[in-house]
Amino acid sequence: xxxxxxxxxxxxxxxxxxxxxxxxxxxxxxxxxxxxxxxxxxxxxxxxxxxxxxxxxxxxxxxxxxxxxxxxxxxxxxxxxxxxxxxxxxxxxxxxxxxxxxxxxxxxxxxxxx
Amino acid sequence: xxxxxxxxxxxxxxxxxxxxxxxxxxxxxxxxxxxxxxxxxxxxxxxxxxxxxxxxxxxxxxxxxxxxxxxxxxxxxxxxxxxxxxxxxxxxxxxxxxxxxxxxxxxx
Numbered sequence: 001x002x003x004x005x006x007x008x009x010x011x012x013x014x015x016x017x018x019x020x021x022x023x024x025x026x027x028x029x030x031x032x033x034x035x036x037x038x039x040x041x042x043x044x045x046x047x048x049x050x051x052x053x054x055x056x057x058x059x060x061x062x063x064x065x066x067x068x069x070x071x072x073x074x075x076x077x078x079x080x081x082x083x084x085x086x087x088x089x090x091x092x093x094x095x096x097x098x099x100x101x102x103x104x105x106x107x108x109x110x111x112x113x114x
Numbered sequence: 115x116x117x118x119x120x121x122x123x124x125x126x127x128x129x130x131x132x133x134x135x136x137x138x139x140x141x142x143x144x145x146x147x148x149x150x151x152x153x154x155x156x157x158x159x160x161x162x163x164x165x166x167x168x169x170x171x172x173x174x175x176x177x178x179x180x181x182x183x184x185x186x187x188x189x190x191x192x193x194x195x196x197x198x199x200x201x202x203x204x205x206x207x208x209x210x211x212x213x214x215x216x217x218x219x220x221x222x
Contacts (some may be wrong), residue, residue: 003157033209033210035212041214042200042212042213042214042215043158043200043212043214043215044212045209045210045211045212048209056209090158092158092210102148102160102163103160103210104159105157105158105159106157107157
């Protein structure tokens, strides 16, 4: 079966702009989580969506937002981009069942803010 | 609050030597713990989880609730084990929290 797909793979944006990243989970998976990966901070949890509802949220400013659609696809939006937002953004999907929590990761979107 | 600490950013061993990647966690309840691995230019993927108690690629990890640790061990490291290793925890919700990772290099 197809894995987690993230688009686009690479993005270059200017400070102050906004950006939308997309994630298509594995078929049948209802949970989608987003992470920011940087060399200094590792993997930081942004938020998790389950059945179109935000179920968990990390400690990121309100400029970071997301949503999930009825087909479980998810988008993440960052407004008013800052240089420090440059990172690899990873999406992970899982069944969402509390006891089956293996997360499958996409290849990520590399965002560069200039 | 859920927290995962991996004290070593870098770990270097020789092929055939034992390797141990340390992971300590902070969580008041009974967590589910995982090790994820990211090989060069590959996706982050699950290596093992404490619930299944299985050995994957020769790696094992034991949950020590007294010491709140979940160290990853392998008796004889191989060059193909070189990768980034992340310890992760799920507490009372579906939120998967990662440590900052340890880069393992196995030298020939």
